[in-house]
Structure formats: C-alpha cells, structure tokens
Amino acid sequence: MKTGCSIYRKPRPIEGAEFPLSDAADQFRRRFFPNVTTAEWNDWRCQMRLRIRSLVQVEQVFQLSDDERAALSQHTTGLPVGITPYYASIMGLDDPSEPLRRTHIPVEQEYLKNPGEANDPLSEDQDTSTPGLVHRYPDRVLFLTTGTCSTYCRYCTRSRMVGQAGGEYQFSTRQAEQALAYIEAHPEIRDVLLSGGDPLTLGDEKLDWLLGRLRSIPHVEFVRIGSKVPVVMPMRITPKLTAILRRHHPLWLSVHATHPAEFTPEATEALARLADAGIPLGSQTVLLKGINDDVGTMKTLMHALLKCRVRPYYVYQCDPITGSAHFRTPVSKGLEIIEGLRGHTSGYAVPTFVIDAPGGGGKIPLSPNSVVGRDGADLLLKNHKGEIFRYPDPHGSEG
Numbered sequence: 001m002k003t004g005c006s007i008y009r010k011p012r013p014i015e016g017a018e019f020p021l022s023d024a025a026d027q028f029r030r031r032f033f034p035n036v037t038t039a040e041w042n043d044w045r046c047q048m049r050l051r052i053r054s055l056v057q058v059e060q061v062f063q064l065s066d067d068e069r070a071a072l073s074q075h076t077t078g079l080p081v082g083i084t085p086y087y088a089s090i091m092g093l094d095d096p097s098e099p100l101r102r103t104h105i106p107v108e109q110e111y112l113k114n115p116g117e118a119n120d121p122l123s124e125d126q127d128t129s130t131p132g133l134v135h136r137y138p139d140r141v142l143f144l145t146t147g148t149c150s151t152y153c154r155y156c157t158r159s160r161m162v163g164q165a166g167g168e169y170q171f172s173t174r175q176a177e178q179a180l181a182y183i184e185a186h187p188e189i190r191d192v193l194l195s196g197g198d199p200l201t202l203g204d205e206k207l208d209w210l211l212g213r214l215r216s217i218p219h220v221e222f223v224r225i226g227s228k229v230p231v232v233m234p235m236r237i238t239p240k241l242t243a244i245l246r247r248h249h250p251l252w253l254s255v256h257a258t259h260p261a262e263f264t265p266e267a268t269e270a271l272a273r274l275a276d277a278g279i280p281l282g283s284q285t286v287l288l289k290g291i292n293d294d295v296g297t298m299k300t301l302m303h304a305l306l307k308c309r310v311r312p313y314y315v316y317q318c319d320p321i322t323g324s325a326h327f328r329t330p331v332s333k334g335l336e337i338i339e340g341l342r343g344h345t346s347g348y349a350v351p352t353f354v355i356d357a358p359g360g361g362g363k364i365p366l367s368p369n370s371v372v373g374r375d376g377a378d379l380l381l382k383n384h385k386g387e388i389f390r391y392p393d394p395h396g397s398e399g
C-alpha cells in the first residue's frame, strides 16, 4: 500500500481542501492511509493516485472471499481493477456480498463467456465515425473522450476499451481534433454526449478546451457529460471545475448511480455544487442482480437522486458484455421495478427502463403494459393498483 500521496514536490495550496469529510471516510483514512492528510484525501489527484488496484492492495483493505482472491490473482489484461480510497471507504470491507463491493471487485465468473455475450455487444465500433466518436442517431453523437475512469465497474459496457494506459481511447488532442472536425462537418449534429471512460477524470484545462471547442460549433446546441465521478470521487467537483463548467452552458450532466449507499455527505455536496452551477442533472443506473434489483432499493435510490436535484433518466438492462452473466437479471425484473415505481411515488422518480439493443439498434424503452385492450369505443387502461379504467376513444380504433 502506498502510504502517502507524493505527487507534489513542494507543498502547494490544495484545491477543494474545504470539502466535507464524513466520519466513515475519516476513520477509513486513519486506518488504511494514516500518512494521507485530510487535505490530500480531499484532493482528487491524490484519490486517483492512491487507487486500490492490485491483489496486494485490495487485500490490505478488504477481507477477501476465495472467489475474489482467485479472480484477482488471475487478473492480467482486460478491464483493470481500480477503486478510489473514497469509494472503498463506503464499501463493506468484510462482506463480499455488499452491493458496491460486488460492482468493483472481480469474481471468477467474470472470466466466463456465456452464450449471447460479446466484447462490443452494442456494436459501437461499427458506428464509429472517427476514433472515439460513435454516430448512431441522426442528430447526436457519443464522444468517448478518454479510456480512464476513477473506478472500474465490473459490468462496464466499454470494458473492451477502458483503462489501458496509452490505449486506443486515452485522451489525445489529435484524436479529439478529428472528432471535432467530424462534428463541424456534420451540421445535423446538435447534441454531443461526452463519455468514455469518465470525462471528469480529465484535467481542468483539457475539459475547458474541449467544451470551448464544442461550444464554438454553431450547430451544437446541447452538450452533456456522462460521469460516475460525483459519487465515486466527489472531491473532483471543485469550485474551479464548476466555474469552468458554467462557462459552457447549456451543459447537462448524467450521473451514473448504482445504489443508495453512494449518497454520502460528500456525494451530496458534489451534486449540490453541480446543481448550483446551473447544470441540469440526470441519472443513469444499470440494473444489477442482487445489487439494486428490487423495488425498495431502486425507490430509495431514485428518491436519493431527487433529493440531490438529479432527475432519474435511464435504468438500463445490463448489457451482455463478456463475463457479465452474474450481474444480469431477467428483463421482467426491470419491468417489475418500473411497475413498482409508477404511480406509487413521484413521477419525477420514475426513470425510463431501456435495453440498448445488441447489434447497434440503439436504446429501446420498455414499459409495463397499461393498455389492456378495447371494448367498443372504450380503451381499457390499468392503473397502478391494477384496477381497470375506461377512456372514451371512439376514433382510436381507426388509426
């Protein structure tokens, strides 16, 4: 275990040092990173540098199951292991079944390739216009800015490309220039989604440059960032970052959230800073077996998001990425969850359940059937209690 954060040759004021530090995180810091000061703990570059990445490091913090140990000792290539100390501090250190831990520490099932699984199930590579730019829908593009994340979710849909140092999708100005040139040359592109990897692992200057370049393209009306950083490395959301982001409005952000346990005082502060910077916040959640696949957990998660001014956007059926069978639920689970939310809680708390169609079909929404049939001129509708209501829709059957 690295016991200090030695990226600085000489002391300098540390950005975001006034960030909140919860008791749980502080106890964790004292126990496992005693040489890291609270100011360093709250510096996102230290969090990146101190990430828990190898069997030896994982074992110093977590009580491992045989399955986890075997998986970690076989781990060589592919999706790297990486957990920020902050995120580790909210995981169950002694309990291999704890939800957040299961999403980040590999188990042996990860090495099994099951029928229907693929490394690029969404065929993103096929819709790639320039390296790292996926143009699938008529008016919007997915811009993969970097292959780096602060933490690596084992169910990652882009595990084929993330994490490799110097790999295909590391941020490169040359590659970004190619993508920008493509966007400039395609006036139909009005919406750019920055993803990766996690765009908020880029330094302030790079982000500012990229957002500035996008904003200077007249037909780009809407820019959004997809990120898990607010919940896994919340100290990244510094006053300096929010000052940069607010210069590039209209800018939206989608937070990848997995479980209510992520909503600590730190994550709450990070989301508040983003919301206060005028950034409309949405969420995306992957439905995961034994982790968030019940109505109670999902409802608590959606409420936690709303309290942080995040509007739930998508819940995804888990993509059939190689080695993901242990995470995937039947599709009916997602429908059951939507049924358990719709009408039972605020409409704002109900996300859209989607399957990103294997083969590159794009996101396809699924919803529980509320139209149960027709009776003459009446449409028969089922409400959240399962009761049937009639709506007079005399011309509905004609068209």
Ligand SMILES: *Cc1c(COP(=O)(O)O)cnc(C)c1O
Binding pocket: 134, 135, 136, 137, 140, 141, 142, 193, 363
């Ligand atoms: C998800 C996605 C988008 C954005 O889709 P919205 O439904 O507009 O949020 C754009 N391009 C690709 C390739 C995507 O996967």
